[in-house]
Amino acid sequence: MPVNPPTLADVAERAGVSRQTVSNALNNPHLLRPETLERVRAVVDELGYSPNRAARNLRTRHSHLVGLRFTPAQEGTANALMDRFLHKLVATSALHGYHVLLFSDDDTEPLQAYDDLLRSTAVDAFVVTDTYLGAPQAAFLTQQRAPFVAFGRPWEDPSATHAWVDVDGAAGTALATDHLLDRGHTRVAWIGWRKDLFIGEDRRSGWVRAMRARGLPTTGLASRVEDTVASGREAAAVLLAEAAPTAFVCASDTLAMGVLQLLAERGLVAGRDVAVVGFDDSQVAQVVPGGLTSVRPPLEQVAVEVVTALRRVLSTPPRANTGVLLSPTLEVRGSG
Amino acid sequence: MPVNPPTLADVAERAGVSRQTVSNALNNPHLLRPETLERVRAVVDELGYSPNRAARNLRTRHSHLVGLRFTPAQEGTANALMDRFLHKLVATSALHGYHVLLFSDDDTEPLQAYDDLLRSTAVDAFVVTDTYLGAPQAAFLTQQRAPFVAFGRPWEDPSATHAWVDVDGAAGTALATDHLLDRGHTRVAWIGWRKDLFIGEDRRSGWVRAMRARGLPTTGLASRVEDTVASGREAAAVLLAEAAPTAFVCASDTLAMGVLQLLAERGLVAGRDVAVVGFDDSQVAQVVPGGLTSVRPPLEQVAVEVVTALRRVLSTPPRANTGVLLSPTLEVRGSG
DNA sequence: GCGCTGGCTTGTATCGATCCAACCGTCGAT
DNA sequence: ATCGACGGTTGGATCGATACAAGCCAGCGC
Structure with a gap:
């Protein structure tokens, strides 16, 4: 195991300021005088300080993680949407401080995994990709008042009000x-x-x-x-x-x-x-x-829109979100 | 937002026992008398209690997350190893209480992302899949004393002592x-x-x-x-x-x-x-x-072995780990 | 001289689980 | 009657960041 990473207090001491000030430097930089900010930042770089996520998560009640149930492509088919979509989702989320947490469920109780992650406050929101006939995720999450964005329209329930992104x-x-x-x-x-x-x-x-x-x-x-x-x-x-x-x-x-x-x-x-x-x-x-x-299908664009919608949903207060429908393009090759 | 989920103290009160006992019921069940254990468990189920991950992570200094850099398949090629591997990795990790956290890096500084996750104690370990020529991840993580398992042999440095799994x-x-x-x-x-x-x-x-x-x-x-x-x-x-x-x-x-x-x-x-x-x-x-x-390539088997190795590496004290080499099979189809 | 404001400091509480130490009935064995 | 183990209880500290409140000082306007 590495030595314990530096904490807020370590940075504060080294920079000759208080813990509060370091915290502000990170979260409310506008409260600091430019030169103080500069000094704190220098120490942060010098020590390689990065806020302890567990502590931050505990206090703020946010994990900055987005849950996604990962289903593999079926063998023997040509469908592998996930790959392109997932990569862009990961990259775009990162731009806004979010990481993607993957999980799978045992098929017996498909909502169990969602429920567990919710109750243990492991994720802030979900990205739901199964909106096929009869998929209960959206309804369940809505009922649990859990933030989520769907890749796929609410076909069965056009009155659903959750955020979604889909390909036309x-x-x-x-x-x-x-x-x-x-x-x-x-x-x-x-x-x-x-x-x-x-x-x-x-x-x-x-x-x-x-x-x-x-x-x-x-x-x-x-x-x-x-x-x-x-x-x-x-x-x-x-x-x-x-x-x-x-x-x-x-x-x-x-x-x-x-x-x-x-x-x-x-x-x-x-x-x-x-x-x-x-x-x-x-x-x-x-x-x-x-x-x-x-x-x-413009999967990269879908991912970007999903992240946009996530940020809307997770903002306080949550901003309303309409569905987004994206148009695919045609890749012309030899077959026609 | 949902109402705040129940805490350890809530369970303790409702079960008429102390916080400590509830904690023991979850983490050291053998310390409890069977009937007490039963009672606590009943209340846990009744309230739908699940330990707050942030709090647990903070205290135990473990996140129960495994980091994996996700690289998309190249367009125009037939390679999409990740899909099968990743799903089995997620499923197997879940069996042991671990989730998989995906991240991507900006190409400019490929180690930055690893470093950030390490320093913020966001993950307990990494799964490294890039062991091609000149990939610096393994050396970097070894030097940082960060636990990790590689999918791929240490070709360049046969003396490397880290855990790895590969396909022959x-x-x-x-x-x-x-x-x-x-x-x-x-x-x-x-x-x-x-x-x-x-x-x-x-x-x-x-x-x-x-x-x-x-x-x-x-x-x-x-x-x-x-x-x-x-x-x-x-x-x-x-x-x-x-x-x-x-x-x-x-x-x-x-x-x-x-x-x-x-x-x-x-x-x-x-x-x-x-x-x-x-x-x-x-x-x-x-x-x-x-x-x-x-x-x-037996990617599912690779994933299982990777998780086994992870558990070894993360156990206290870390158990030594040799490389594992798995044999592929041949899928015979029409072309020969 | 008074009040105000910007830019801090100090101190304390809080998030929820876990760790630690001390303690305490009860029961069975010595 | 004493001892020790079992199965707990109690109270407090701790992890590290953030929230909140109060205070302090220099500088400025009036």
Whole structure:
């Protein structure tokens, strides 16, 4: 163990001022005369002083930690949103003195972990990323009056008043569809998820909107399946046989990879014979031979907005917070 | 804000015992008579008491937090080790009462962040994942007498005495090479990284070892390039032209994707015409059409061993810790 | 000379858990 | 009857930063 780090009192003594003054130098510098401030700061640097976090947390009742439940990407899928988002979240939080604390829950009692962290005053707030159907986190935290910001809209409860940031999936798929239509396609198919997944329906609606805007039919061109490569492949096979589309817009890169797989099996070339667009701009889309055109969610921007919202929520008094909806972009690659 | 959570004193009063007894009930249950313990525990549950972390941290000088610098996966590559590793790390740490705190550093002063967290006693220990050439973290933390465990061997300084866990890259590539040789290939090429990257040389040595074990030549069959898809493609093109290999073992999935790309361009089928094996078992390997055979590092196991080592290092007195080397497995898919 | 203000100092309380030392019934063993 | 262990109690100190109140001194305006 290292020697005990210097304390406030050590700094005070060395700088020839009182503890209070050192504390003020750190937290209310405007109260000090410039030269005193300078002197205190010099000693702080000299001793390498950094306030003891436990002591500060105890007194101020703030931990300056933000909790995030970390769920790993599913094996066998192309989805790895967390990586980009998390890094920017960590970096942006740091700019405002916050660190990110990760936790996981045992699946049996998903709220337990949140509750424990709250009651032990381990975190000041949460970032919630699961807002899929039936996720109880938002409601629970609201009820506990715990500060939090959600990445994802309150689909089930539009009257929810908590802060949230989300990506406009419909705008993304509309962008993708328009791109394909601009390139001359008219029969653009959709491969998405189960009807009860709000995110999937949102993305689907962008495709519908873009098609209708050009007076094109969508009947028979849509498919709803599980989010796996195999399902994407199956769906593409069925659609090709029954509706002869020349392009596919998919709800995820995972599904799009299924389409690419089918094309490969049939000796068709993605981007030349049939166009394919995915969603997420995953690493897979970036490195697959030929490249997969994909809708890129602005995850870095989401992270920045989440931190902004956190600061709002944690300020005293808490400032009201509306939802923020961010538009994705389209990364055009070889597949269409 | 919620009402203030109950404190030790609240529990004590309600259970009709002293503060000390409640504290003992939590930390030294063996000191209590079973029925008293039961009564205290009942009240703890009833009030939903959880010890205030800041207070406990202050008193015990332990935060029960483990710091990890979070670096995002590079865009355009297939490497995303962090995801699997991190989740298991978080889950395993939780079993022993530890949480994971993420931080990032500004690139200008990479040790600053470590130093700040140390001096403010924000974390008890670090998990260090950058042990590449010239990474100064391990030396710095050793010098500061800060507890830490490295994911990665101390390549540059074999005399380093800190705890580490690593994946045996040579064993992985040997496994891959043997697999190809078993399938009848004799001209197996290597595509790896710059000579000064220890990890790359380690992986390369496994290929060399496996080839030599069967008396096969390696001359002219190896290439060293940057870790990008484009470099992998280039290297494969050169090797095919100059050495006519029938199989490739690559230092990463990223490089392997470059090979797959070249094959696709030439109308060759991976796994039939030319075999390709990658390293990392990334999502890309799992979902690319046809599938990429890849060496899978046992990241979950690494995480478990890291936590074990952490507990050793943090125990009083710290128990000595040797390095742990884990063997990867081979995930066989369509490419070879 | 009086009052005021800026820039401190001094002193004390507080946050909540843990540590320490001393003490005290009760019960069983000697 | 004495001793010691068991299973507690009690009171206080401690960790380090921050909050709060009161006081003090120099300098300034009037």
